Structures are given as structure tokens and as C-alpha cells.
Amino acid sequence: MTVERQTMEVDIACVGFGPAMGGFLTTLSRALVDENGQPLLESSVMPGAPLQVLCYERADDISFGVSGIVTRGRSIRATFPDLNPADIPMTAHVGHEKVLYLLDPLGASRRSTGVRALDEVVKILSSPKDYSYELPYIPPFLRKEEGFVLSVGQFTQWVGSQLMASGLVQVWPGMPVSEPLIEGNQVVGIRLADQGTNKDGSPAAGYMPGMDIRAALTVVADGPVGPVGQKLDRHFGFPAGNHQREWAVGMKAVVELPETCTLEPGTVLHTIGYPEPEIFGFLYVYPDRVASLGIFVPSWLDNPVRTSYRYLQHWMTHPAIWPYLEGGTLRSWGAKSLQESGRRGEPFLVGNGYARIGEGSGSTNVLTGSGVDEAWATGVQLAEGVVELLKAGKPFTKENLGDTYLARRRNSWVEQEAKEAEKARDGFQRGVLTGLAGMGLTGLTKGIMNLGAKISRPYERVPSLEEYCREKILPSEIEHLRSESIAKGSSLADAVMDAHGWPQIPLDGKLLVSQQDALLMGGKVQAQPGYADHVVITDPQLCETCNPQLCVEICSGQALTYTEGGGAPQFDREKCIHCGACMWNCTKPLEANGERCNIDFRAGSGGLHSAEN
């Protein structure tokens, strides 16, 4: 069926409003008019007017970013030299930094022989009462001194408010972009998501086909699981040798700390070792007794029923963490996927009519664990390149964008540090201790020496449930759990964790709450009607033989659930927080040795409604 779509012409169409787009639009808007408000760069679609720049953001508000971060903030401070953290809620200068190695006080985690040996050494060195050991030295590449702890939600709100007040660019939240418009090998704009549809995308009452926004330049910053970036990747492929196979789901919470908590604002605490050795934890303290905390569950945690919510709760209740939190209140909660391939995950950054910035462009530094600073910097670099081209009257061709944006990026600290970090995490493909050793080696030699490894696709690493459980659960019991899960349509992760000796979490209704209560109390998830579902099973038949279904187990909001009797999982978007973990956790590739799996993560409306992330 041919659909008649409206078309609108602008000069620059932008997708996704996060730190990278903040850097791009802030830098660009400063170059659009002189001190008297007269246009310096004229629109080609609206002669006489300033450049017409539109940005579309999927979330219902520009403040609904999910991340509590610590950043050195070099590029942000370069843009705002007089930045005062007091101007941005939930922001503080980095103060005391420490890294803790956490022992397992429960004996439930899966620890290799090497990790157990390390545990024994640490027990000799550590205070036995809180099962932790503070590393006496934090290598420079991990330190964030002179930086900030901040809430990405509050930061993007602060940046966006200034941009909108300038009136020079427009940022429109609540508008998902479904795909790039590609003609030949030229990107000519974007297509907004259809509205007034049924869940399957078919027209319903009030059907309004998504408008085509045509532009000379399309700036793509829709993050690691954004549909526009994904479709560009499918069309143009990746540069030789590049791929996006390393991921993590970051699950976090914002907590009002108890009055007895003595942690100072700016405190930065990182942990390794628990609840599983592969899981990293963090706690950053904001002003006014508020903290952002959470864990990262990586794609190399080889668990066929890996989950994050229960692990988060076990991490929070570790004896070294819980004393800071006991008596606190959950204020916000969320999760997001992190693209952890770094520079190796770089797509084509420029092409005819388009440029890519931010996390989806492979800017995250996987050695320093830093992404916002780098993302902001790539936005600034693109804006400077765009202004140069506009002033010279040159078109946005691949070559011209390469000479301006790409050249700036390649000659910057972002690139220098990304190259050093490129192989920093390879060791984790062979185990957590090898991974930590590899990171240290890479960091201390500035990337000269590395522990290289073949990087497997996420699904290639997932063992069978029997193999994963072989030390603690009998095959007959596994079979029982599996058949019970299929019959009832229930998750296996809890049952498997129970069988491994993880105790039930003592829910207190304030901070330790059930996962569904976290959605209500801390997540505030909403899905607008009139949009198509954004999580789509490409080939439902492939799911018939899939059990456990890792997409269901990892789902941060329990939006994906088993179907009673088996088959493709059910999707309830009222619970989806758009973390995208289902996409990279799917274990059924669409073709042998392919990079794409059976879950298509598309443009969708709604998600988290919380600015305190």
C-alpha cells in the first residue's frame, strides 16, 4: 500500500537528544547569529531566516535520560568554562574516589579457581566484617579527579533549556524517528514514526503517517540501540574489522540516603567481585544526601539466564554497601544498554548527507569507563566542522564531512585515548581475571601492550543451562525447572539463582522492592497508545526451540515474558523501559555467523518518566 506522507524541509535534521547532541547543538547555535541576533548562517530552505535545525527525541521529555555518571568533563568544561555544579541539580565535583574488591559473603556466586585464590589473598588483607578490600592505588586512567558526578537527566535538561531559550534550534521530545531516508547512497533526511496505529503498525483511528523531514544534513545520535543508527549500519555496513559485539546492561537507582549516611557529595565508589565476579558496581554521591548507584552486567557474563534486577539488590545488600543505604528510599530506577566495543564498534562516521556522533558512533572509552565526555566532544567536533562547511558554502558530502568533522575527531584526545583503549577489554573474553590484568596492562602502557583475543558474538558465548549449572544443580532438577518454566510461562533466572544459593531479598517496601514495584515507584514507565510496538520478533518460529529465552531473563522491566506452553515471548510495552537489552541478548541469529539476531528493536514511544536519572 502506498502511503501519502507529508514532507517538511529543514537544513539540519537531528535524531536523539543526549550528551552528544547537546554538544552539537550548543556549539552550532552559538555560531548561528551574531551578538545582535542577526543570522550569520542563512537557511537554504527558508531564505533570509537563520539555519533551520530540528532535533527529534523519542523520550517524552528531554530530561528522561538514564544514567548517573562520573566524568572528567573535559569537553563539557571547554564548552562551559564557568560551569558551576550548583547550577545543575544533582551535580557535584568529584571528591574522594575509591575502588573496592567485594568478597562473596553468601557463597552463592560462581567464582573460578583464580578468583577463589584472589579471594583468599584478599581475606588476609581485608576487614572480614564487611567482606571488602579497598584497592590502595587507583591507576590514573581510571581516576576522574577534577570532574563531576552528575545525573544525565538533569544535565540534558539544563543544556536543553538553554538551547530552547535561545530559540535558534528546536528540540522536540516525544517524537520517535523510525528510519533514515536513503536515496542511493545519500541520506536525505529522516522519517518520523507513524501515529494512530495498532500495535502491529497497521493503521487505526486517527492514522497519521510519519512525516518525512528532508535535510541537507542528518545528524544521528540515537544511542547504541537507536533505530536510525541501526538502519544506517544495515545499509552501509561497518568498516572492515569493526563490529559491535560487546555490550552491557547498566541498571541503576537513585536513592535518598539515610540521615545517618556519612558519605560526602562527590564521593565515587566503584566495585568489582560481587555479586558475580564479572559484575561491576558504582555509587556516586550527589548533594543533599542523594546517590546514584547500580551495576553493569556485561555480555561476557556467560550466564544463559542472566538478569540484572536481582543482582542489583544483592549488590546493594552487600555488607560493604548496605550500611550506607539502610534506611534509604528509592527515588528513581532505570536501565540502559551500553555499547562497549569502543572504537572497534565504530560505524561509518560520515557519509553523503549524514554524520554520527555519541555512543552509537563508538565514542565510549572502554578503558576509562567514560562515555559522556567523549560523546559531548564528538558533538562539538561535528558542529565545528558543519560551521566550517556552511561558511565555505560546501555541501555535506562524505568527503567534506571527512575533511572537517572526521579530521577533527581523528586529531583529538577522544581518538587518541580510544586507540589506546581499543583492546583494553579483550582479556575479558577469556575470564574476569585475565580481563582485569589486560585492562591494567593496556592502561599502564597506554595501549602499547594488550592481551588480545577473538571477540565472540554475544550469542556465541552463551552456554547451555546444563553446562552453566553443572556444579550446583542436577540435570534432573534443571529439566524440572525448564519444563515448569515452559508450562507456567515463568522466568528461570530466579529459580536458578535460588538453586545456586542466593537468598530471597528481604523487601522493605522503601528501597528493596519487587521488580514491578520498582517500575511503579522508581521507573514511572509509560507507553503512549497509537504507536506500533518497538520490540518485534522477526521470525517467531526461531523462538520455538529457544529455552531459556535470554531476552526474557534479562528484560529490565519484565516487559518480555514467556508464553505458556512455549513459543515466541510476549511483549508488554507498558513495562518496557527501552533499555534495548533484549536485542543483544537474543541467542538466535537470523543467519549463520550473522551479527543480527531475532529481535528487531525499532522506534517506539514512551519509556521512563523520570528526570532523576
Added chain:
Amino acid sequence: MNGGFHIVVCGSIVPDPLQTLAPIEGPTGPALKNELMLPAVLDPWAGHALYEAANLAKNVPDSKVWLVSLGPKAKLQQLMMSIAQKVSFELVVLDGPAGGFTDPCEVAAALAGGINGIAGLDRSRLLLFGGCSSASRDAGVTMQMVAEQLGIGDQFLGVDELTIQADGSMKLLERIEGGQYQVSTCTGAPAMLAWATGNLPEPPNNPQIGMMNMRTVMPALQKAQPAPVGAAGVSYLGVELPKQRRETRIVKDLSVDEVAREIVEWLKG
């Protein structure tokens, strides 16, 4: 009446209903904890009024819609990025508090002042729209007070439907008790309609409407007049949220009948 209607909608922000609200005692009286950090949405009651106004203006040629908003300028600016995509309007901004701890009389005076200042507004064609209540204040009297101050005698409360009849008169359905409607007719403007939910769904986002609105929204925000409304002379004996029960309990393998029985018992309790 010559020409279409001049529809003025009074509507502002309220905290996103998905947020957890906590009243606190601020330096100047009761306030909401972290109010300026909370995401805000258009007051749902006022939203219905705005969408009805836009629909009416679309169907009656030569009509125009103004949105008069009393709220913190910075938060209003953010809100406009969402609602300006939905319907066409011209914005009038009164920069003041919108936390709910304000005296309706002061709010009404500020709104009436803002409406009186609208250039080109034809009072003989004026339809004053607003919510019959507010998600944050719920005084239920503000629109009547605005109407009184503007000298509008025909006032309709809890409106769910407005039909412009062939002779130009208006037929209105107002909610009354017992789930019934009161049917009224009115010869025409000026009139005040305080809307209940209306019958219209939230309009889809339309980028062209957004672009058009932005030409006037940002200048209006820059021209915002301060409106330091408060609650002078009012003393609060106490402020609390409606009681909310949340009892988390994990029970496995409960039968459907048992779950139903527990829910019924809980509701009765």
C-alpha cells in the same frame, strides 16, 4: 457575532502524575520536594480544554486560540516543546509559581490580567476555556473567578461536549450528579466553559504545527510578565498527600480465585 471565536484557554503545568510527590515546609510555606526537578506535564483538565478549543477553532472559520499559562517560565518552556506539536495556539506567559499552594483568587486575578492584556482580543467573541478543576490545586473555583473578573456571566462547569448549532448558538453538556448530563443552550459568546474530560483524544504530534507555534512561543516566553501569586493571608494547618497503600508481598502459586478473593477483601477494607 461577526467572524469566528476568540478562544482563550487557561492552562498550566502540574508535576507529571507518574512522579512521587512529597510535600515539605518551604521557606515561604508549603511546597513540593524537588519541585523544579520534577518533570511537568500540561494539567490534564486544561489539556482537554485546549484540545477542544483547537478542534472548535478548526471547525469555525476565523477563530483563534490563545493559551494563557501561569507557571515557572523555565518549566513552561520545556512543556511547550511537547504540547506545541499538538495544536496551534498563541502563548501568553505569566511567570509565577504553579506548585498548587496558591490562593485561587490571586491566580484568577493574574489570569484575568493576562487576558486583558491580549492585543486584538475581541471580547464579544470570547470563549474562556479551562479545566473545571486542576490536578494539582483542585480548588474547582478558579475559572469562575476569572470569568467574574472579565465580566462573563454565562458560565458552564464540568463540560463534556460543546456543539455549535446552525443558528450560531451553543449547546452544552455539563456533568451533574448521578452520571447524568445537564443540557444547556447559550446564544453565543462571551461565555466561560470549564471542561471536564471532553470527548477528544490527545492529538498526535505534528511537526508542522510545532514549527508554526515556535515562531510565537519563544518570543512569548521572553516577554513573560512576572506574576508573583501566592497565598497571602492563608495559613495552612497541614498538607498531606492522599493516602496510598502499597503492600508488597510475594506469594507464589496462588490460585486465580484466591487472588480475586484477596483483592475484593482489600477493596472492602
